[in-house]
Structure formats: C-alpha cells, structure tokens
Amino acid sequence: MFAAIEVEGVVDIHATDVTGVYATLCGLDGDDPTAGQKTVKLPKNPRITCETCLAIIRHAKEYKVR
Numbered sequence: 001m002f003a004a005i006e007v008e009g010v011v012d013i014h015a016t017d018v019t020g021v022y023a024t025l026c027g028l029d030g031d032d033p034t035a036g037q038k039t040v041k042l043p044k045n046p047r048i049t050c051e052t053c054l055a056i057i058r059h060a061k062e063y064k065v066r
C-alpha cells in the first residue's frame with residue numbers, strides 16, 4: 001500500500017506500484033544507490049506525501065471502471 005523512499009536524504013511516502021516493475025506508483029526503483037534512492041521503514045499511520053503519486057491518484061479517480 002505504502003512505500004517510504006529516501007532520495008538524496010529526503011524521505012517521502014509513496015503509493016506502491018501496481019505492475020511489479022517499480023517500487024512506487026510514480027516509478028521510483030526504491031533501492032537504487034546510483035540514483036541515491038533507498039527504501040526506509042514506514043512510519044506509523046503512513047500518509048502519501050509524494051506529489052506525483054497524489055497527482056496520479058487524483059487523475060485515476062476521474063475514470064469510471066466498469
């Protein structure tokens with residue numbers, strides 16, 4: 001449901017990916033030292049703080065799936 005990823009020292013909470021290709025909905029690998037990314041422990045009661053993940057979720061809500 002949630003993934004806490006540190007990128008260059010800043011931790012954001014993301015939604016998890018649905019395809020299994022990435023760690024996050026917004027396409028971070030989550031564990032890529034060459035990109036300065038690492039997965040860290042989730043806080044209690046996590047809330048998504050990643051603006052890109054939030055934008056994707058808001059966008060997806062505009063569609064009705066039958």
Ligand SMILES: [Zn+2]
Binds near residue numbers: 013015027050053054
């Ligand atoms: Zn994200």
